[in-house]
Amino acid sequence: MRFRHIFSETWSGLRRNLTMTLAVIVTMWVSLALFGAGLLAYQQVGLMKGKWYDKVEISVFMCGTESPQSETCTGSSEVTPEQKETIEATLKGNPEVAEVYHESKEEAFEEFRKAYADSPILDTLTVDRMQESYRVKLKDPEQYEGVVTSVLGLPGVQAVQDLREYLDPLFKWMNLIQIGTIAASGLLLLAAALQIGNTIRLTAFARRREIGIMRLVGASNLYIMLPFLLEAVLSAALGIVLACATLAAGVYFIIIQKAQVSLKAFEWIGWNHAGIAMLGVAVVGLVLAIIPTLITTRRYLRV
Incomplete structure (x- = not known):
């Protein structure tokens, strides 16, 4: 009731x-x-x-056959094994770096294929036109200037990209x-x-x-x-x-x-x-x- x-x-x-x-x-x-x-x-x-943002902090791109002429790239010449060793040693020896990942042309092309699987742009690039790179993870994402400065002018380095600039x-x-x-x-x-x-x-x-x-x-x-x-x-x-x-x-x-x-x-x-x-x-x-x-x-x- x-x-x-x-x-x-x-x-x-x-x-x-x-x-x-x-x-x-x-x-x-x-x-x-x-x-x-x-x-x-x-x-x-x-x-x-x-x-x-958190996984990849800095990308160090190597010189390739289509890289523009500069002080560190000689036009049609790719980065040499000796230059890569110097670049990798510089990165790994930096106290601000936590880990360094090397990405080959084949790996870069595979990532490109996954990202643009259904896009017409997929047919515009080949493996040879891709760039080798080093992906650098920092101990402190805010402290990246020292790493950029240490490799930016090394022979074989075309560009250093901090993804946070774009993200x-x-x-x-x-x-x-x-x-x-x-x-x-x-x-x-x-x-x-x-x-x-x-x-x-x-x-x-x-x-x-x-x-x-x-x-x-x-x-x-x-x-x-x-x-x-x-x-x-x-x-x-x-x-x-x-x-x-x-x-x-x-x-x-x-x-x-x-x-x-x-x-x-x-x-x-x-x-x-x-x-x-x-x-x-x-x-x-x-x-x-x-x-x-x-x-x-x-x-x-x-x-």
Whole structure:
């Protein structure tokens, strides 16, 4: 009997405040979807950094048959074995270097084939046109200037490339997008919390006579709060479901169907990352529904 009354009061509250309930659902939907997108962006940045930023810090490219004429490259001549030994010894002897990997022309071509498997550019290069290189991992990624300086002018070295020069702007923009998305979703989540509080306050005011009678007959605070709490949780649950559906559609159509097919050189987020974001959306959504309701009911249900 008591549960029937609780559910009846919950339905009555939803029906009386249908417009505000819809506004809460839509606001929760949009804000939680943006919050989930921020979580996905955070995970994507982490994957890209793990593959491209942390693993390879510096690339030392050797002279080849097509290298431009310079002080360290003699045009059509490739790097000699003696020059390679000197370069490798210099790198391994540097205290800032953790590991040194040699990449042959064949290995470089194989990586090129994997990265551009379905691209017409694959037919434009051959193994002979690839460059040998040394991939250098540093003990401290911030301390790279000394390594660059030590090998930059050695005979046989065409160029020294610090990948962070190219990756840092990308990661900065992605971090800005991530922060902006979470900040915008935070404002919308605050608006949703305020809307939930106002809805509960108006509902409590409309039922003030019923609440007074319930208090006089000895009803507990929990019994009086439950209809309001269920009303808020149901509204939040609908917003959570819609937000999770939006995230799932985004991952499938944007990441799986488009990004993973077009840009195979990058590692992209998948369903496991989407699941983590959806879990975060569900937790935040329920907290935003429960906390404002408890605060509002404790304040306005005193008769």
